[in-house]
Amino acid sequence: MIIVNLEISRAHTVNPMLGKYREFVTQLITCNAQDARMIKLLSSKTFKRTLAFLTIGSVALVLTNVAATQATAAQAYKYSIALIGDMPYDAKGAAQAPNVIAALNASNIELTLFDGDTMSGKGDKCTDAAYPALKTTFFDRFSKPIFYSVGDNEWVDCDRPVKGAFDPLTRLALVRSNFFQKADGSYIKLGTPNPRIGIEHDPKYPEMQMFTFKGITYIIPHVPGSANNSAVATPTFKTYNDTAKDGDDVEYKARDAANVAWINKGFAKAVTDGSAGVIVVVQANMDWEGYARDAAAPNNENTAAFANVKQALLTNTIKFKKPVLLQNGDEHWYQVDMPMNETAGKLVEKDKGSLVENFTRVQTFGSGFNHWVELIIDPRAENLWTFKVHLIKENLDVHTAA
Numbered sequence: 333m334i335i336v337n338l339e340i341s342r343a344h345t346v347n348p349m350l351g352k353y354r355e356f357v358t359q360l361i362t363c364n365a366q367d368a369r370m371i372k373l374l375s376s377k378t379f380k381r382t383l384a385f386l387t388i389g390s391v392a393l394v395l396t397n398v399a400a401t402q403a404t405a406a407q408a409y410k411y412s413i414a415l416i417g418d419m420p421y422d423a424k425g426a427a428q429a430p431n432v433i434a435a436l437n438a439s440n441i442e443l444t445l446f447d448g449d450t451m452s453g454k455g456d457k458c459t460d461a462a463y464p465a466l467k468t469t470f471f472d473r474f475s476k477p478i479f480y481s482v483g484d485n486e487w488v489d490c491d492r493p494v495k496g497a498f499d500p501l502t503r504l505a506l507v508r509s510n511f512f513q514k515a516d517g518s519y520i521k522l523g524t525p526n527p528r529i530g531i532e533h534d535p536k537y538p539e540m541q542m543f544t545f546k547g548i549t550y551i552i553p554h555v556p557g558s559a560n561n562s563a564v565a566t567p568t569f570k571t572y573n574d575t576a577k578d579g580d581d582v583e584y585k586a587r588d589a590a591n592v593a594w595i596n597k598g599f600a601k602a603v604t605d606g607s608a609g610v611i612v613v614v615q616a617n618m619d620w621e622g623y624a625r626d627a628a629a630p631n632n633e634n635t636a637a638f639a640n641v642k643q644a645l646l647t648n649t650i651k652f653k654k655p656v657l658l659q660n661g662d663e664h665w666y667q668v669d670m671p672m673n674e675t676a677g678k679l680v681e682k683d684k685g686s687l688v689e690n691f692t693r694v695q696t697f698g699s700g701f702n703h704w705v706e707l708i709i710d711p712r713a714e715n716l717w718t719f720k721v722h723l724i725k726e727n728l729d730v731h732t733a734a
Contacts, residue, residue, distance in 0.1 A: 410712070413445060413706075416697070446481065451495075511539070519531070539552075559637045567629055569634040591641050609655040612657070620671035670688075704724075
């Protein structure tokens with residue numbers, strides 16, 4: 333009875349009509365159990381009607397409050413982010429990227445996910461000066477946080493003669509020191525930091541990042557194109573440096589294992605944090621359909637170098653059960669698909685196996701197509717992810733009919 337009285341006290345603040353029953357219940361509580369008045373009170377029709385009214389009213393009030401709380405929480409978590417990649421890239425991108433940045437700075441996005449390739453793979457040289465210049469002329473101009481997943485053009489492909497024939501590992505060191513970690517060990521935040529976003533870095537690979545923000549866990553491993561820097565040789569596979577041999581298996585295998593561990597750790601964090609979804613950002617198009625692998629020589633690529641990362645995504649996506657979004661660049665054109673199929677927990681390609689329905693992939697604009705994609709994240713919606721394309725008018729080409 334005391335519990336009922338407390339419910340009335342709480343309910344009275346919402347519904348004053350319940351106040352007239354307070355005196356009645358108080359009388360009931362203070363009655364002596366042996367008193368004849370108690371027996372008469374418990375048997376009265378007034379008591380039964382009152383108890384029924386209080387029970388129904390209290391339940392309705394609790395349900396209303398719970399629904400209101402859930403709606404408020406869901407609304408609080410709805411937000412937008414920007415997805416971009418492959419820019420500035422070349423001279424055209426250098427001229428057009430400021431238009432993209434201006435549009436993002438004027439929007440209501442919370443952050444930007446950038447899937448790599450700040451340079452062209454065939455034109456820009458990987459000089460020491462190129463890296464700090466990219467930070468000041470590109471990354472520093474974002475008024476919100478921007479998170480960068482490293483591409484191949486800024487280090488893997490730097491051994492190409494046209495890019496200066498540099499040692500890729502020295503260029504990777506410059507990527508890390510300019511964009512991720514200072515000499516004193518402190519981490520670099522790109523764009524304008526948000527103090528509410530706490531970023532975790534892998535101690536050996538500072539470019540690997542993860543964080544949870546507004547109900548979504550973000551995982552950024554380091555998976556570049558150009559066969560993930562795996563060792564390749566002609567005529568078995570395509571090379572990317574205009575010579576017969578390319579890549580570095582020692583570097584690739586160590587980073588590949590670290591990527592898998594990072595992805596596993598990120599999904600574990602998502603479970604611990606109770607996240608509604610997970611977003612993973614890589615640069616490489618990992619050849620989900622097998623087309624690049626099966627291309628005729630000399631264009632066939634060693635995309636088996638992505639197999640461990642893709643398997644880690646599959647295993648974790650199945651276990652997680654909630655929506656997972658993979659963002660990649662590399663190809664420069666925009667598309668959204670659901671390329672993950674499996675049989676007995678192993679990946680299968682094209683139209684074989686069973687669709688993994690909670691996995692979606694988005695490929696961003698880039699290079700000659702300098703626009704952006706807004707990702708709207710809404711836990712209340714039937715689909716957690718909604719994509720909205722934003723075409724930058726100033727960056728559109730003029731078309732002439734044949």
